[in-house]
Amino acid sequence: MPVDIILPCLDERDALAAVLSRVPPHCRAIVVDNGSSDGSGEWAxxxxxxxxxxxxxxxxSAAHRGLLAATADIVAFCDADGSLDLAELDRVCRPVIAGEADLVLGRRRPASGRAWPVHARVANAALTARLRALTGLTLRDLGPMRAARRADLLALGLTDRRSGYPLEMVLxxxxxxxxxxxxxxxxxxxIGRSKVTGTVRGTFSAVADMSRLLHEARA
Structure with missing residues (x-):
């Protein structure tokens, strides 16, 4: 079944060659250029x-723009920085295609200690613990590789346009x-320099956005 892969992108030209080379043959890559200054959009x-x-x-903003641009029944989201292998996307999409799940998240398993900085891993663990307590879900990761049906996602009416978008989707x-x-x-x-999880400042900003959503959901 065809799948549209949404790849939010900000200055990821160095990573895009590896990312796009791993797109499965039945999938279409939608690169959403969020104001890149390195020619990422033109290169893609x-x-x-x-x-x-x-x-x-x-x-x-970038993720939702990709969702609006998608046309396939099944859509997937993935970071465009080369940290995730699109050749593994089939295992994420398969339960949705088979009707066994409505939303599937890829739980990240680091290939090395450098893959997931400690501050980002601790923040993810704390946020998912709060998510489990609030919803009863058993999730261990707010995985950036995920899949669902496009029409169902649009019906959720997601409004966050910052780093809280992935969490709002799950909530x-x-x-x-x-x-x-x-x-x-x-x-x-x-591949290249991180704008979020690779920096303490970026991680703090993402945690602030997600904490606000969790607080609103609990209220």
Whole structure:
């Protein structure tokens, strides 16, 4: 079954060659250029990806713009930094295609100690612990590689346009009674400089966005 892969992108030209080379043959890569200054969008378009522009900065802005641009029944999201292998996407999409799950997240399994900085791993663990306590879900990771049906995602009415978008997706899916699952995926050191998890400042900003959503959900 065809799958549209949404790849939010901000200055990831160095990583895109490796990322796009691993796109499964039945999938279409949609690179959402979120204001890159390194020619990421032009490079991706020249190498076969569908490219859409999202001038409003923010992970959620780019991810949702990709969702609106997608046309396949099944959509997937993935970071464009080379840390995740799109050749493993089938195991994430398979339960959705088979009707066994409504949302599947790839639980990151680091290939090395450099793949997942300690501060980012601790932040992820703390956020998922709060998520489990709030929803009863058994998730261990807010995995950036994930898949669901496009129409169902649009029906959730996601509004966050910053780093809270992935968490809001899980919260609203849980409220809607979705079947949410995890599958293991390999997590490698990213290519190039990180704007979020590789920096303490970026991680703090993401945690602040997600903490706000958790507080609102609890209220």
């Amino acid at each position: 378009a020249a190498h076969g990806a569908t490219v859409v522009d999202e001038p409003v900065r923010g992970f959620g 609203r899916a849980s409220e809607a009674g979705w079947r949410i699952r995890e599958v293991d995926v390999t997590y490698r050191p990213r």
